[in-house]
Amino acid sequence: MHHHKNIVLIGMPGAGKSTVGVILAKSLGMQFIDTDILIQEQTGRMLQEILDEDGPDAFKRIEKETILSLQPRHAVIATGGSVVCSGDAMAHLKSAGVVVYLEISYEEMEARLKNITTRGIVLLPDQSLRGMYDERIPLYERYADLTIACSGEDLESVVGNVIEVL
Template sequence: MRNIVLIGMPGAGKSTVGVILAKALGMNFVDADLVIQERTGLRLQAIIDRDGPAGFLKAEEEAVLSLSCRNSVIATGGSVVMSPRAMEHLISAGTVVYLKVPFEEIEKRLGNISGRGIVLFAGQSLRMMYDQRVSLYEQYADITIDCAGLDFETVVGQVLLCI
């Protein structure tokens, strides 16, 4: 089976849905954020603090390009769509599923975003980041799952119906 690649905003539930989905399908699970941390030896926020958003995006791209998974559910970081090279690599390796969550729900789930390893450029608000990325998620998605108000198990069920 080809890989299943989960994309979406930070707080959309990619990692949680990914683990449950991988178990349901008997697939491996890969968390791209953990791959970044393993490769750099740093937490995500420490990379952003040290190298800035551009440095983080470079580390993320390198980590994603290093992946050579099969039969895996891959939970990506929310900013992976900022790299066309990383997305081309992921698209070539599997089916891309966008977990679409409304802004208000993302805002509630994230709460205080400082220290969470979320890439925000200078002067960029969470709303601005959301608006910037939504069109990219939609562009790259093979499948879009509307997750508004759904629990993780229901989201997994929706993904299973669509793949």
């Protein structure tokens, strides 16, 4: 186990950050924080509403502020897929713990995101899912301390793999 206090999960929408995060927190006796849920609690709105009404830039600003306000202790933190677009947010998270990138292939992401319009996924105007995927891959790779391949793996084995590398 790293001597870091927190485990930060990053990755594409649909990679399983929230689901893996809950099981991981239970397995390790840690607190669980989902930054998407925090945003919804703090704004009183669904992610998709913020995106539809205020646009992606406003959403990213709210996401960054939410993350910068976190002072997590002994927590597993599931982040939104777009968190890597903010250098400030990522610097804060990296200083707080070990960053684990849950990696999935484009095909896997597409298959998992059956209903994309309600998931609160930050796509820039005219940006395709593929465009978002290609844009974010280098960012996830840059910030990751550890990378776990998740395509074709079930949740339990992903959780086991994370615990193993930690």
